[in-house]
Amino acid sequence: MSTPTRITQADCRALDAQDPLAPLRAHFHLPEGLIYLDGNSLGAQPKAALARAQQVVGQEWGQQLIRAWNSASWIDLPQRLGAQLAPLIGAGADEVVVTDTTSINLYKVLHAALHIARSERPQARTIVSERSNFPTDLYIAQSLCQQLGFELALIEPDELPAWLQPERAASVAVLMLTHVNYRTGAMHDMAAITAAAHAQGLLTIWDLCHSAGAVPVDLSGSGADFAVGCSYKYLNGGPGAPAFVWVSPRHADRFWQPLSGWFGHAAPFQFDPQYRPASGIARYLCGTQPIVSLSLLQCGLDVFDQAQALGGMAALRKKSLALTDLFIALVEQECAGHDLGLATPREHAQRGSQVSLTRPWGAGADGQDSGAYAIMQALIARGVIGDFRAGGGPGSAHLDILRFGFTPLYVGFEDVWQAVAQLREVLDSGQWRQPRFNQRQAVT
Amino acid sequence: MSTPTRITQADCRALDAQDPLAPLRAHFHLPEGLIYLDGNSLGAQPKAALARAQQVVGQEWGQQLIRAWNSASWIDLPQRLGAQLAPLIGAGADEVVVTDTTSINLYKVLHAALHIARSERPQARTIVSERSNFPTDLYIAQSLCQQLGFELALIEPDELPAWLQPERAASVAVLMLTHVNYRTGAMHDMAAITAAAHAQGLLTIWDLCHSAGAVPVDLSGSGADFAVGCSYKYLNGGPGAPAFVWVSPRHADRFWQPLSGWFGHAAPFQFDPQYRPASGIARYLCGTQPIVSLSLLQCGLDVFDQAQALGGMAALRKKSLALTDLFIALVEQECAGHDLGLATPREHAQRGSQVSLTRPWGAGADGQDSGAYAIMQALIARGVIGDFRAGGGPGSAHLDILRFGFTPLYVGFEDVWQAVAQLREVLDSGQWRQPRFNQRQAVT
Secondary structure (H helix, E strand, O other): OOOOOOOOHHHHHHHHHHOOOHHHHHHEEOOOOOEEOOOOOOOOEEOHHHHHHHHHHHHHHHHHHHHHHHHOOHHHHHHHHHHHHHHHHOOOOOOEEEOOOHHHHHHHHHHHHHHHHHHHOOOOOEEEEEOOOOHHHHHHHHHHHHHHOOEEEEEOHHHHHHHOOHHHHOOEEEEEEEOEOOOOOEEOOHHHHHHHHHHOOOEEEEEOOOOOOOOOOOHHHHOOOEEEEOOOOOOOOOOOOOOEEEEOOOOOOOOOOOOOOHHHEOOHHHOOOOOOEOOHHHHHOOOOOOHHHHHHHHHHHHHHHHHHOOOHHHHHHHHHHHHHHHHHHHHHHHOOOOOOEEOOOOOHHHEOOEEEEEEOOOOOOOOOOOOHHHHHHHHHHOOEEOEEEOOOOOOOOOOEEEEEEOOOOOOOHHHHHHHHHHHHHHHHHOHHHOHHHHOOOOOO | OOOOOOOOHHHHHHHHHHOOOHHHHHHEEOOOOOEEOOOOOOOOEEOHHHHHHHHHHHHHHHHHHHHHHHHOOHHHHHHHHHHHHHHHHOOOOOOEEEOOOHHHHHHHHHHHHHHHHHHHOOOOOEEEEEOOOOHHHHHHHHHHHHHHOOEEEEEOHHHHHHHOOHHHHOOEEEEEEEOEOOOOOEEOOHHHHHHHHHHOOOEEEEEOOOOOOOOOOOHHHHOOOEEEEOOOOOOOOOOOOOOEEEEOOOOOOOOOOOOOOHHHEOOHHHOOOOOOEOOHHHHHOOOOOOHHHHHHHHHHHHHHHHHHOOOHHHHHHHHHHHHHHHHHHHHHHHOOOOOOEEOOOOOHHHEOOEEEEEEOOOOOOOOOOOOHHHHHHHHHHOOEEOEEEOOOOOOOOOOEEEEEEOOOOOOOHHHHHHHHHHHHHHHHHOHHHOHHHHOOOOOO
8 A cells, every 4th residue: 555645653643643442442451562463363451351350260259159150140151242242243142152162163063064065965075265274274174074074175265266166166065264364364255255155055164263353244144154263362352262153043953063062952950861952052052161261251342342332343444444554554664675575455355454464485584484483573572562474485375474463442553653663673673683583482 | 877976066176176188278268157068060269269360361461462372381281280180180291181171072082982992893883871970971972973873872880890791892882981970979990990891892981070189090000091071170170160181191192083173283383284183192182272261270289289298189088088978977867857868879989079968759849859959959048058960850760969069178077067957957947848949040
């Protein structure tokens, strides 16, 4: 995005001053001096979470003990949180539960989708997904392919239209896509792809990990079949907070999902030795949930309730695009000549709430890697937190990525200015070439 | 257990005064005036848990944000907690992980066991378990039977020896038992049953939900194959705290467990599109864990580390048996003539850390049920918390149960006196017949 005139720090301050969503930042604890652009990996802590943790641990567990299953309504927390989350993803209030992990919820819905597909279109034995989908989704699909006799076809995004033409689509049972790509931030057109898939008889599964709370999602309006997603990124539910699962009411009662634990039973406290699935989305529950972690998610969702009065997801989307536009423009203005490319689409309709910058292989300090890891470490040392995602190495179609997430609930326009100013200093100074920034840690 | 002379409250006080484990009670928050005999459902709150929750939410999440995966070692918390828990169940430090739920962990190990059995003894197509096993175990087995073409045989405990004779055992692939029965508190001889099962070529899966932290367990010494269990009962990990899974090193690398999420990958942060399982127990990990709930478990396990200096599990077991002996003796002394039976074995070697009292069908307030539910509600209203577990109704071999758990870490001998005194008053007064105690709640 080129700009006619040079953008200044004062321009960014002016944008903050005009931002109707600026008051929402006060709901979050953000450490002094830190610019946090990694809410797409772990969302910031809503201030209410600390008091809520004290209440759940000190009062509900400590004082109520076992009685809290009734008195604090722990028993229906997966459903209550699902109902609170539902409007953010265009789902009915009784169509979502918060439970388990994204990987496990994907296993449930993919298993169900494959059984439905097998009964309706037995010749269709392929699951189509993207090679750059988040790996855990691919691993779960690989397990179910091995178990149920399906094949996984991994494609690049530009190959998708061809797979939705009749000849190829005839072999496809399920299209399993992540709505916003974790590496590039590219966003699919959920409604158009779902319609094209349905026209060929395919079922669709959408992973909303990088969408829920970040971009408007309309599962019902898109006619989607199944969806899963995590709650610890843009929903700010806390580290590893339980994930969600949505099943279209068309399908919810059609299959006995495989992780048939007691919380998915029609009457869990009758202690019946025979499994009878609950009707609706409740059958996608399995075991006893981690109540403390689960309870904290409410604090994240409450901020979205506050945002409702300020324009809700539409206003958040508008700000998110303004933030990512500004970041792209400032990187181009300030960091030219440093081998940075742009992996994220410039078109608004194709962009999530992050910007991914690339570096070519061989541009690293020792000429052996891209230098992207070290640049990000040097930036983090300066108090600007984004993250690094490795590409496929030499010859791969996928480059190393410097990833920056922009959560419109708490990131401001001057934050973007400061982040790019620091990135420029890291690059101009060559500081990122220092050995300490080139040593890999367990998690990056 | 009959006693030669009448037991008095003073006798109970004397037992407390002599109890070497009495100092451990100070590590727990126990509400004033409450006698908590439901630690077999939800363990009490270790006092350290409140500060730990504040640390994880306020410092680790709030201040460190995404960096806490490294700086607070969230990344290997499932392994670190597994190593801390391992000595309590006779496992090697690198053989256990804490993750997901008991139901999900059972799905993983039963799937693995059935695949191993199918390759070794293809004619063996039956899973044997008990009809009174905790229902979620049976539901998970029913799902895998349907998926993999096995049958589930549900037996009564006294039928087990016959199923371990060559003729019947030839058809059995897996013996799936809960070590201490959730209803009756009856405990199996793990070593003897495992040996008898192995003699016939069967694999064994042990559910340790009511054993871990309650009774000494020696998985390695017993030669067991697989084990799962929860951490929110006798381990005091907090409501719905993640569960554990153990796989004998003989089997750990033999099968690609079906919930193949990214945390079970050999190199999760290489973002490889192809699943390659980690070696050892790490492959039984799946998705991102609920870090706040997971972190609190350490507070529960730390108390066991403190108990080590006071005699460890052997001393805890001795006190547990003394508590349950005393409870049985006092119920017989104080509550004779009130239709109470004993479901829990009197033999120490066959008893867990709970006592289950029965009531015959038809003894209820309206002559239609057993009255056990109402008796428990009236007792809870008096500040003595146990729980109720329904039997199978008229004609069933399983009676309604009043369940009392005795956690030797924090239950004292005078607590037992008080509990039985209150039970006597509930029964003698007929107070339990009041309608308010006969109205069922969601969770009991």
